[in-house]
Amino acid sequence: MKRYKNRGFSKPAVLASAVLLAAAGGGASWYFLNQSSDSTFSHIEDESTRNLINNVDMSSPISVASALQNTLITNNYTGTDILVNRLRELEFAEKTGKPITSMTKEQKETQVDISSYLVPAAVESVENKIKQLNRDLNSKISPASYEETLNGLTSIFKFFSPKSAETQIIASNITAYNAYKSHPDYMISDIRAMYGPYDALAVCRYLIGLEDYSRLSAQELLDHIVRESRHLIKQIPIQISDKPKHYSVADFTEINTRKLYDLSDIYLHLPNVMSYVLLINDPSILPQQREKAFASLQEAFETRLTASQNLLFRAKTYFQCQATTSTSFGVEIKRLNPVVRNVSKLGTLTLNASRANLVYPLKGCANMESIYILYPDSKEYEDLMARSERKMSDEEREMVKRDIALLKKFEAGEKNIAASITASDIAATESHLELNPEQGYFIGKKPSSNGMLFNLMLPSTGLLRALNINPDADPIFTENIQSVHKRKQAIYKLGLVEDYSLIENSLAELDFTKLAQDSYNYIIARNEKEKDIIKLPSASEYAMNTRGYDSTGGTAVNTTTGPDTNNDTVTSVSDLTSVNAEDDGMHTITVTTAVENTESTSNETPDGSGLNEIATSAVGTPAENEAGTNVVATSENVATTEEPAIVIEAPATNTASKDVNETTKDEGQVLATTEVATTTPEAEVKSEEANKEASTNETTNVVASTEEPTSEAEVSAPKFMDAAKLRKAKVAQVEADVKNGSSDAMVELAIRYIGGINGVKRDHKKAAQLLRKAQGLTDNKRVDALLGSLYCSSPVFTSKDKKAGAQMVVKAAADGAPEAYGAAGTVLLEGEYIKQDYQKALQYLSLAADNDDRNAQYQLATMYLDGNKGVDRSPEKAYPLLTNASKTVPNAAYLLAELVRGNELPNAHDEALADELYIQAAARGVKNAYKYAGLAILKTGNGKADVAINKYLADYKDKGDKEVDEVLLSYYIKKNDRTEIAKLIASDPKEYQAQFPVETAKLYVKGAPGHKRDLKKAEEFYRKGIAANIPEAYCGLGDLFLYEPEHKHDVRAGIGNYTKGAELGAYDCIKGLGIVYSTELYHTRYNEAYGYISKAAALRPNDTLASGLKALMQAYGMGIQKNEKSAQQLMKNIKGSSIINGVYLLLEGDALRMQQVGCTSTFLALASGLKSGNKAWYAYATMSDLLAYGYYLEKGGAGSFDNIKFEAGKVCRNVPVTIMHDVNGFKFTTDNSTPEKQYENAMALFAGNGVKKDYEAAYKLMEQAASQNYTKALNNLGIFQLFGIGTTAFHKNTFSNLVQAASKGDAQASLSAAAARKFGWGGTKADSNKAQDMIYTATTRGNKAALEHLYYGSHYGSITGFKKSDEQAFRFIALSFINEQKAK
DSSP states (O other), X not given: OOOOOBTTBOHHHHHHOSOBOOOOOOGGGGGGTTSSSOTTOTTOOOXXXXXXXXXXXXXXHHHHHHHHHHHHHHTOOTTHHHHHHHHHHHHHHHHHOSOGGGOOTTGGGOOOOGGGGXXXXXXXXXXXXXXXXXXXXXXXOOHHHHHHHHHHHHHHHHHOOOOSHHHHHHHHHHXXXXXXXXXXXXXXXXXXXXXXXXXXXXXXXXXXXXXXXXXXXXXXXXXXXXXXXXXHHTTSOOOSOSOXXXXXXXXXXXXXXXXXXXXXXXXXXXXHHHHHHHHOOOTTSOHHHHHHHHHHHXXXXXXXXXXXXXXXXXXXXXXXXXXXXXXXXXXXXXXEOOOEEEEEEETTEXXXXXXXXXXXXXXXXXXXXXXXEEEEOHHHHXXXXXXXXXXXXXXXXXXXXXXHHHHHHHHHTOSSEEEEEEEOOOEEESOTTOSSOOTTEEEOSSGGGOEEEEEEOOGGGGHHHHTTSSTTSOOTTSOOHHXXXXXXXXXXXXXXXXXXXXXXXXXXXXOHHHHHHOHHHHHHHHHHHHTTTOOOOOHHHHHTTSSSSOTTSOSOOOTTTOOOSOTTOOOOTTSOSOOSGGGTTOOOEEOOOSSTTSOOHHHHOTTOOSSOOOOOEEEOXXXXXXXXXXXXXXXXXXXXXXXXXXXEOOOSOSSOOOOGGGSOOOOOOOOSSHHHHOOOHHHHHHHHHHHHHHHHHHHSOSOOOSSOOSSHHHHHOOOOOOHHHHHHSOHHHHHHHHHTTOHHHHHHHHHHHHHTOTTOOOOHHHHHHHHHHHHTTOOOHHHHHHHHHHHHHOTTSOHHHHHHHHHHHHHHHHTTOGGGHXXXXXXXXXXXXXXXXXXHHHHHHHHHHHTTOHHHHHHHHHHHHHOOSSSOOOHHHHHHHHHHHTTTOHHHHHHHHHHHHXXXXXXXXXXXXXXXXXXXXXXXXXXXXXXXXXXXXXXXXXXXXXXXIIIITTTTTTTTOHHHHHHHHHHHHHHTOHHHHHHHHHHSHHHHHHHOHHHHHHHHHHOBTTBOOOHHHHHHHHHHHHHXXXXXXXXXXXXXXXXXXXXXXXXXXXHHHHHHXXXXXXXXXXXXXXXXXXXXXXXOOHHHHHHHHHHHHHHOTTOHHHHHHHHHHHHHTSSSOOOHHHHHHHHHTOOSOHHHHHHHHHHHTOHHHHHHSGGGOHHHHHHHHHHHOOHHHHHHHHTTOTHHHHHHHHTTOOXXXXXXXXXXXXXXXXXXXXXXXXXXXXXXXXXXXXHHHHHHHHHHHHHTSSSOOOHHHHHHHHHHHHHTTOHHHHHHHHHHHHHTSSSOTTOTTHHHHHHHHHHTTOHHHHHHHHHHHHXXXXXXXXXXXXXXXXXXXXXXXXXXHHHHHXXXXXXXXXXXXXXXXXXXXXXXXXXHHHHHHHHO
C-alpha cells in the first residue's frame, strides 16, 4: 500500500478514523528529540520494520501514536517496541523539556498510552479489538495462530491502557503470562502468589492453547487446574453442620457483600476453568484421565452447590424471622403454660418465662406456633417502681399499673391475651446447672421444653433509666436502638440472600454434558448469553450503607443497595485490618503498628487480646473508593514512633445521635416475604439521599436559610469542610478548621495522629486531646467510641484511662453507636477494664459480626471455640466466623488453620487450606503459626525457604521434633544439601537411615561430614531400599554399576536395575535408560533411547538434561528422523548449557550471534573460531585447549604466550588459562625445600604474585620440581617449553614432559600431549592417527575439551582427521553435555 507523508500521518491511519486529536507540541521540547536517536532508524535489520518506521514521522508523537493505532488495523505488530520507545521519548521531551539522553531507567519503562491521541470512538474500537482477541484465545485455533493472537494482545498493552473492567482483567492476565514467560525460574505457584489464582489459571489456559508443555508438564497443568478448581468450588459458602441446635448470626456470617462478589467471580470463571481440564492436548495425558478429573470436579461442584442452596434456604428463613421479630410486634396468645421462675436476671430483677401458644403462628418464622416470653417478676417489679412513684406523672403511674397487671396475667397463666413482644437477646434456662445457655433461647430441663425466647414489651421499663430508678438496667422490655439495627440488618441480609440465590440458580443451570462434549463452543455461547444475566449492584452501591442502619436508627434500608450511613463515615474500631477493592468502597481508616512485623503481642497471640489486629492503613475519598483506588499508608509512609496504632472511626457529622424515642418505631411489621420487607430501590435511594442531604445541612455551620442573617455572628460563621474534603486536605487546612471549632476536623486530625499518616507523626496523646475537645462540641456517640477504643488499645494510656475507655465504648454501644459494638463486646469479653459480662459481650459482638466487623467475628469465634464464655462450644459456629475474619485478622487465620487441619469438622477438613492459612498468619506475626507455616513452605514451595528455616522453624529444628526433622530432611534431599542431610541423619542415624535408605546410600556415594565415601555401604542401603519397594533405589544401584570407577563395572546389571525402576515409574531410571541406550558403546538402542528420554522430558520439562538430550537426538537423527528445526525449537527453551547453546548456534549458522556469546565457554569460542576463521577466537580457546593453538598458528598467529593472551583479549575481556595448573594460585615465599614449594614459587614468579614477574626464574624452579616427578610441574613445564616461557619455544622436551604428566593421570596434560602429537611440537613427529588415540585417552581421564574436539571432528569431518558422522558427533556431544550437567 502506498503511503503518504502528511504531517506525520500514514494514509491508513487517516482512513482508520479521525482518530487523532490535534495535540500542540511544546516548541522547546523538539530541540532535544534527535540528540541521541537516529532519525532514519537505518540500523534496523528487519527490512519490513525499517520500511514501516521510515514511513512514520518519528519526531511527531501524533504520527507515532497513529502508527501504533495502525498496527491494530493491519494486525501487524512489527516494530511495536521501536514505536513505543519513541513515543515514550517524545512524551518525556515534551513534558520535561530535557534531552532524552537524561531519561532514567524508570522513565524508560513507563507505560505508554495512545488513548490521549484518540477520539472516544477510537478508544472504544481498541477496547473491542482486545475483547475480540481474547475471545479468539478461548476459541479452538491452532497453536501457531494462538501464539500470534497472544503476541498481538501483548503488543497492544504496550501502548494502550485498558479502560473497562473486562479489558483490565485481560491486561492482568497478559501481565502474569509475560512474567511467567520472561522468568524461566518461575513456577505457576509463583505466578499465583504474585498475581492471584485467576491470573495464574489464565496463564495455564495460554499454555494449553500454545500446547507449550516445556516448563510445566501437561500433568502438572492438569494437577494445578484441578486443585484450583476445587479451591474455587470451596469458596461457595455452605453450612458445616446440617443440624445445629439453634441458628444464630454466626451460622450465616458468610452471607456478606464481599462473599457475594467472590461468588459472582466463581459464576463467571469456574465453568471456563473446569473446561481447561478437557482442553489439555498432550500424549502424556490419556483421555480417560481428563474425563475422570472433570467428572470429579463436576461431582464436587454439584455437591457443594446443593449444600449452599440449603444454606440460603435456612438463611432466608432466619433473616425473615429476624426482620419480623427484632422490633416490637403484636401477638394473640391462646394459652399460657405455667410460669417458669428465675430463668435469668436483669440487674437485681428476677426474670420469669412462660410458654405461650399463639392463635396465629409468627409470619416469616418457621414452626412458631408456640414461643417463650420473658418478663420481670411482678412482685419485684412492683416494689421497684413503688420506690419512685412520687416522681411519676399521672400518665406514668397508669402505665406502670397496666404493665404490672399484664405481668400478673402472665404469671396466672390466663388465656386469650394480646401482647407486644420482641425477639430476645437474653439467655434463659430452667436449670441453673446449664452453664452456657444460648442467646435468645429458652432451655428447659427437657429438650422438648426448649424454644425461641421473646421479651414482653413493657413501656414502663423506660422509667428505670428516666427516673434513675435503675439507670444501668438494659432497656430489653422496651423499644431500643439495637433492635432497630438488627431489623435493618436482617432486611439487608435478605436482599443479599436474593442476590446469592440469583447467582446460584444460574450456576445450577450449567450443562456439564455439553461442556464436556464441546467445551469451546459451549463456553463461547455461555459467555455471550450469560454475561448480562447477573446484574449485581456495583461495589459503590453496596457501600452506600454498609451497616444496615443509619446513625440515628431512622429510615428503612434498601435491601438492594446495602445498609449504613453516608459514604463519609470511617469504619469502626475493630472493623477491618486492611482496605482494598474487596471492601466495597467503604471509606476506612485502619492504622498500622509502627513496623509491620514487630514482636507485637496482639499480632502474635491467638487470643486476640487488644483491639489493634492491624497491618495497613488506608484513607479514601468517595470517588477513589468507588474506583477501587484507596490510598494505602503502609509502614513505608507512616511516621514511626514508639506508639502502636489502632483502628478508628470518625463521626460523619457534628449532630448528636438522636434518642431512640425519636426514631420511627412503627415502620410496619416486616412480613414473611422479602417483597413486603423491601421498598422499591428507587424510593429507597431517594430516601437515603434526602437523609444524607438533611444530615449534611445539620453538619455544617453555614446558615442554610435564604433569609437575611439576623446577627453579625451568623454572617461571620466559618464554613467548615465536610469529612470527605477533610480527608484530602493538607494538615494546615485541617488545623485551621480545628482552630475554628469544627468537630469533624478535630476527629480527622486525631485520626492522623493515631496512625501517623497524612503529614503528622503518630501521637496518641494529641489524638486523645482532640477527641476530648470534639466530645465537648458534639453529642455524637461515634466520637465516644473512637476515644474509648483509643484509650483501651494504646499502651501510652494509664490503667485508669483504659477503664474510662472501656466504660465509654460500652455506654456508646448501649446508646446505639454501631461503631462501638465490636470494641464494647471485646472489653466485656476480656473483663480487664470493666466487669466481665459474657452475655452482653455476645450481644454486641453478634451485632458487630453481622455487620461484617471481622475482629468481632474473630472474638465471637473464640467464644464458640472456648465453650466456657457464655455459650456452648460450637466449632460449627466458629468455622464461618473464622472463614470471614481470616481474610484480615491474623489470629483468625491461625485458628481457622487449626480447625480445618484437625478432624473435628470432617466436612471442613482441608490440609492445603490449612497450609495457606498458617503461612498467612505467620507472615503477620502469629508465632503460634510459625511451625506449621515453616513446614508448609518447605512442602509446597509457596514461600521463601530461608524464612521458613531460619525464622519459622528456628525454635523447632535440632530439638528432636521428628515432624520438623523429617520435612527438613526431605527438603535438603531435594536441594542435595549433603551437609544438612548428614546433620539430620547423624542426629538419629538408625531411625533415619532405616526410613531413608536411598538418601543414606547417596550420602555414602558422595561422602559427607560424618559419612565417608563407602560404595559397599551405599550398595547395602540401595538394596534395603529395593527390599522396601522404593523404585528410586533401583536407579541408585544402576548408577553404581555404570558410573562409579571404584565399584564393579557391569553395564548389564546397571541396565537391568534401571529397567526394573522404570517399570515402577522411577523418573531417574527412565532418564537413565535414555542415556545408556544413546551413549553407552556396544549397548546403543537409539529408538528405545529416544522413547525413554522423550518420556522423561514430558514428565519433567524443566530437566535440562532430558530436554537437551532429546533435542540432540532430533538434531542428529538418533532414534527419530533427523529434524534440525525441531531440535532448534527445543534448544531455544533450554537455559544454562553452553553445550546446547553452542550446538544451537552451529545449526543456526549465525556467525555473528556465535561470536556474541563466544566468551562464555571454550566450546563456544572454538565454535566461533571454526565458523568465522577469526584467529582471536582460536587464541582465546588456546588458553584452555592446545589443539586450538594449532589452528591459531595456521591462521598466522604469533606464538608467544603473551602474544596469544593479547590476541584473545581482542574478543574477550577475561581470558581464563587452564592449560596450566594454578595460574594465579600462589604467592612467592623463600621456601624452596620441597618439589611442591618449588612449583608454587615458580607459578608465583610466572604470575608476579608477591614478587616481580620473572619467566626465567620461574622456568628454573619449575624444572627443579619436574625433575622430582611432581605431576603438576611436569605439565606446566611442558607448557613453558612449548610457548618459550623462560626458555626457547617448542623446546625438544615439550612432548616428553607432557606425556610423562599424562601417564600420571593428568587430564589436561593428556589433551596437550595429543595436540603436540597432532602438530609435531617439541620433540615428536606429527601423527594425526596417534593424536586421535591420545584424544580418546584424554576423554577417559575426564578432559571435557577432548570430547568436544571429537565432536567437532565428527561434525565437520576434517578437524582431527575424523570422517563426518552424525552418529559419532551425537555420541561425543551427548557425552560432553551429560558431563556438563552432572558437574552442576
